[in-house]
Amino acid sequence: xxxxxxxxHRSKKRxxxxxxxxxxxxxxxxxxxxxxxxxxxxxxxxxFRYSLMNNVIMEKNPVFVGFANYAKLLSDEVFHKAFxxxxxxxxxxxxxxxxxxLGFALLxxxxxxxxxxxxxxxxxxxxxxxxxxxxxxxxxRLLLNPNGVINYLILVSGLSSEKIEWLSSKELxxxxxxxxxxxxxxxxxxxxxxxxxQGIPGEYYEAATIDGANGRQLFRYITxxxxxxIILSLAMLDFIWTMHQFTLIWMTxxxxxxxxxxxxxxxTYKLAFSSYKFSQASASAFIILALSLIVALxxxxxxxxxxx
Amino acid sequence: MTKKASIxxxxxxxxxxxxxxxxxxxFPILWMTASSFKSNMEIFAFPPxxxxxxxxxxxxxxxxxxxxKRRFFLNSYxxxxxxxxxxxxxxxxxxxxxxxxxxxxxxxxxxxxIGVQAVPPITLLIxxxxxxxxxxxxxxxxxxxxxxxxxxxxxxxxMMTGYFNTLPRELDEAVLIDxxxxxxxxxxxxVPIALPGMVATGIYTFMLAWNEFLFALTLTKTIxxxxxxxxxxxxxGQHSYEWNEMMAMSVLGCLPVxxxxxxxxxxxxxxxxxxxxxG
Numbered sequence: 001x002x003x004x005x006x007x008x009h010r011s012k013k014r015x016x017x018x019x020x021x022x023x024x025x026x027x028x029x030x031x032x033x034x035x036x037x038x039x040x041x042x043x044x045x046x047x048f049r050y051s052l053m054n055n056v057i058m059e060k061n062p063v064f065v066g067f068a069n070y071a072k073l074l075s076d077e078v079f080h081k082a083f084x085x086x087x088x089x090x091x092x093x094x095x096x097x098x099x100x101x102l103g104f105a106l107l108x109x110x111x112x113x114x115x116x117x118x119x120x121x122x123x124x125x126x127x128x129x130x131x132x133x134x135x136x137x138x139x140x141r142l143l144l145n146p147n148g149v150i151n152y153l154i155l156v157s158g159l160s161s162e163k164i165e166w167l168s169s170k171e172l173x174x175x176x177x178x179x180x181x182x183x184x185x186x187x188x189x190x191x192x193x194x195x196x197x198q199g200i201p202g203e204y205y206e207a208a209t210i211d212g213a214n215g216r217q218l219f220r221y222i223t224x225x226x227x228x229x230i231i232l233s234l235a236m237l238d239f240i241w242t243m244h245q246f247t248l249i250w251m252t253x254x255x256x257x258x259x260x261x262x263x264x265x266x267x268t269y270k271l272a273f274s275s276y277k278f279s280q281a282s283a284s285a286f287i288i289l290a291l292s293l294i295v296a297l298x299x300x301x302x303x304x305x306x307x308x
Numbered sequence: 309m310t311k312k313a314s315i316x317x318x319x320x321x322x323x324x325x326x327x328x329x330x331x332x333x334x335f336p337i338l339w340m341t342a343s344s345f346k347s348n349m350e351i352f353a354f355p356p357x358x359x360x361x362x363x364x365x366x367x368x369x370x371x372x373x374x375x376x377k378r379r380f381f382l383n384s385y386x387x388x389x390x391x392x393x394x395x396x397x398x399x400x401x402x403x404x405x406x407x408x409x410x411x412x413x414x415x416x417x418x419x420x421x422i423g424v425q426a427v428p429p430i431t432l433l434i435x436x437x438x439x440x441x442x443x444x445x446x447x448x449x450x451x452x453x454x455x456x457x458x459x460x461x462x463x464x465x466x467m468m469t470g471y472f473n474t475l476p477r478e479l480d481e482a483v484l485i486d487x488x489x490x491x492x493x494x495x496x497x498x499v500p501i502a503l504p505g506m507v508a509t510g511i512y513t514f515m516l517a518w519n520e521f522l523f524a525l526t527l528t529k530t531i532x533x534x535x536x537x538x539x540x541x542x543x544x545g546q547h548s549y550e551w552n553e554m555m556a557m558s559v560l561g562c563l564p565v566x567x568x569x570x571x572x573x574x575x576x577x578x579x580x581x582x583x584x585x586x587g
Contacts, residue, residue, distance in 0.1 A: 022412075024490070028405035029417070031398045032465060039458035040424050043435035050434065057438055107326050112319040121326050123570075124334045130565050131337075132519035134537040135558040138544060139340045142551060147352035149339060156355075183336070244428040247521040251541060265430045272434050273526065285431040296426035300419075 044289070050282035057278045069283035079284070081259055082267040089178050089263060090242045094235050096182040101189025101234075102227075108190070109197045122194075129187035136184045137251030141167065144176065173253050173261050181248055189234050196230040197223070229302075236299040240292050264288050344368070344555035351551040367556035377557065379532055380539035385564075387452045387535060388517035394453065395460040395513045396506055402461075403468025404494050408480065424462040429522050432458065440527055451527045452535070456520055460513040467512075471505030472498065511568050518565060536561045 026033070051069050053062035073079045104125050108118050128136070143150050144166040151163045166176045204222050213221070246265040249255060255262040255270070264284065272281035339358070343351055347362040371377050406414070436455050445451040475498060483493035499506070521537040528534060534542065540561060543554050 025405040025409035025411040028401045028409075032402040032461060033417070035398065035454075035457060035461055036420065036424065038439075039455065040420070040427060040432070040462075043432045043439065044427070046435035046438070047431055103325075104329055107322060107329065110322050112315070112322050113326075121330060123573075124330045126569070127337050128333050130569050131558075131562050132521070132537055132565075134519075134521055134540050135340075135562055138540060138554055138558060139336055142343060142351070142555065143336055143339060145352065147354070149356045152354070152356050183333070187333075240426050244430065246430060247537070250521075251544075265428070268430050269433070269522075272437075278434060282434055285428070285434060288428045289431040292426045292428055293423070296423060299426075300422065 047282045047285055047289075050279055051286050053279050055277065055279045056282070058276050062279070065279075069280050070287070073280060073283050073287070078259060078262065078267065082262045082264050085174060085261060086243060086263045086265075088174065089181065089245070090239055092178045093181045093185060093242045094238050097186045097189050097238055098231065098235060100182065100186040102193055102231075104186065104190045105193035105197055106223075108194055125190060126187045128184045129191075131184065133184070133245075133247035134251055136180065137248055140180045140183075141252060167253055168257050170257055170260050173257060177249055177252055177261050180252065181242065181245060184248070185238065185242070188238070192230055192234055193227060196227050200226045232302050233299065236295055236302065240295050240299075243288070243292060243295075340555050341559055344552055344559050346552050348550055348552045367550075367552040368560070370553055371556050371560065376531060377539065380534055380536045381560070383449070383533060384518055384536040384561075387449055387456070388514050390449070390453045391456045391460055391517040392510050392514045395457055395464045396510050398457075399461055399464025399468050399509065400494075400499065400502075400506065402465045403470075403472050404498065406465065406469040407472030407475075408477070421462045421465050424458060425466075427458075429459075433522060433526055436523065437526060446527065447529045447533050449533075452520075452524055455523045455527065456517045460516050463516075464509050464513060467509040468502070468505065471502045475501055507572060511572055514568065515565050 050056045052064055052066060053059075054065045054068075056062045108122055108125070110118070131139070142148060145151070146163040146165055150166075154160050154164065155162075164172070167173055200223065204226075205218055208218055208222060244265060245263065246269065249261055249263050249266050250269070253261040255266040265288065268281050268284040268288065271277045271284060342358045344367050345363050345365070346360050347364070347366070350357075350360045350362055353360065405411075406418070432455070440446050440451045440455070445454070479497050479501070480490070480493040483497055484490070488496070519537065520535070521541075524535045524538045525541070528538070531542070536557070540554060540557055543550070543557065
């Protein structure tokens with residue numbers, strides 16, 4: 001009897017202890033869980049709720065309107081335009097980031113030049129990445145000014161007989177902002193791909209060379225397949241982040257002229273903080289979130305495939 | 309002979325490519341720096357020249373002599389510094405937990421933390437605006453520090469978990485056997501060893517905070533609360549374009565990140581690539 005009592009007492013004590021031990025990891029995590037709940041989960045729930053109301057923040061008693069805001073947006077021409085612009089801007093950026101990043105990484109990985117020379121070039125190549133979007137925006141506004149140095153070079157070389165309005169022309173503005181974004185974003189690829197290149201075992205190349213493979217074949221059958229997982233990860237992360245780009249557009253064209261550079265992010269910002277249509281802005285913001293999460297899902301799946 | 313010749317042409321081509329690339333990436337920055345030493349009259353001089361007769365540090369003197377602009381820098385340093393310290397502290401605790409314990413909802417939490425990295429800032433902006441106003445934090449440092457942490461913290465947790473995973477568990481066990489607590493093991497043994505990882509994470513965090521624009525633009529209002537990126541933008545609207553001052557401010561604005569980069573290049577790269585290659 002006594003022994004039995006002692007046993008239950010002990011096991012009770014043990015289960016309490018177990019609960020306590022089970023809580024330890026959460027103690028370490030509690031500040032993070034608290035912060036991320038308030039800063040990520042709660043706001044996403046809020047923005048979804050806002051998107052189903054007639055007009056929050058401005059109205060004292062907002063009314064539930066279902067998916068009316070979404071319907072309105074999806075039939076709105078400006079929204080279509082912003083979506084198309086965002087996709088063009090993002091897709092072109094990702095493609096050219098990859099081309100430039102891979103090209104520079106291959107150049108920097110050459111065995112033909114001494115280490116020191118390569119290190120100096122690497123620092124120069126990374127520079128655009130060190131600059132914040134605000135600074136990149138005004139830097140290019142200076143260079144691309146109608147009276148700026150790039151127009152001077154074009155005039156002098158005879159490529160054009162008149163000054164080009166890079167950022168305020170209806171035809172050019174979207175291409176120009178895309179170019180600026182390409183310039184500022186390739187180092188991210190370059191650095192990662194350079195690390196990837198240096199991780200490919202030299203024996204692979206030696207063996208293939210002995211078998212008589214030429215430079216192009218080495219690239220096609222060894223370099224590219226070895227880099228593929230990194231390239232896929234980079235492209236998907238870049239796709240998500242470029243889709244969110246706001247600062248660069250806001251500081252160069254503000255979405256103009258005549259909305260030719262309007263992106264989903266700038267449109268959403270204007271809906272909220274210029275037109276005070278917070279509910280419509282919330283619907284737009286939620287659509288951007290959904291698009292991003294779809295790409296993120298591919299990213300996670302790809303990561304898992306690499307891990308296996 | 310032909311082999312030697314072909315190696316020589318290959319080397320020439322590589323050098324040519326490298327120089328063209330350096331012009332592409334370096335020239336805009338060179339031009340920006342050069343313009344900060346010009347007088348505003350000569351910014352768009354025809355024909356343009358890299359260095360003009362008016363070469364001077366005047367623009368820098370104006371920027372640094374203006375208390376309003378100095379305040380932008382003070383604000384940026386303060387906010388970025390606070391974000392970095394808090395992120396590292398909270399992120400290290402969480403990373404330790406993820407690395408050393410098994411617990412329920414671990415996988416779900418992990419998915420949320422990675423997922424946060426894909427959430428668009430613009431999506432969070434509208435609810436942040438109402439939350440910050442509700443909490444009476446509008447136009448304060450706290451508003452910026454708190455909201456910046458959503459992205460820096462999730463990044464830091466991923467990074468620190470990765471670093472702790474590379475450290476052998478025997479290290480913690482040695483401390484436990486000596487009678488120390490788990491927390492001691494973390495604080496006295498793991499943190500000093502994980503310092504390179506913390507530096508990498510800290511630098512990247514500082515950079516994210518230093519460069520942030522959207523939240524700073526929307527969640528502050530008065531000029532004395534503005535950070536450098538927003539300050540530069542205001543400079544652009546305010547005057548009739550004092551280009552040389554804007555360039556001087558841009559040079560000063562990217563100095564901290566550039567210095568961090570040059571000094572901690574290796575850490576910096578590690579921080580940057582770890583997040584992307586192994587998410």
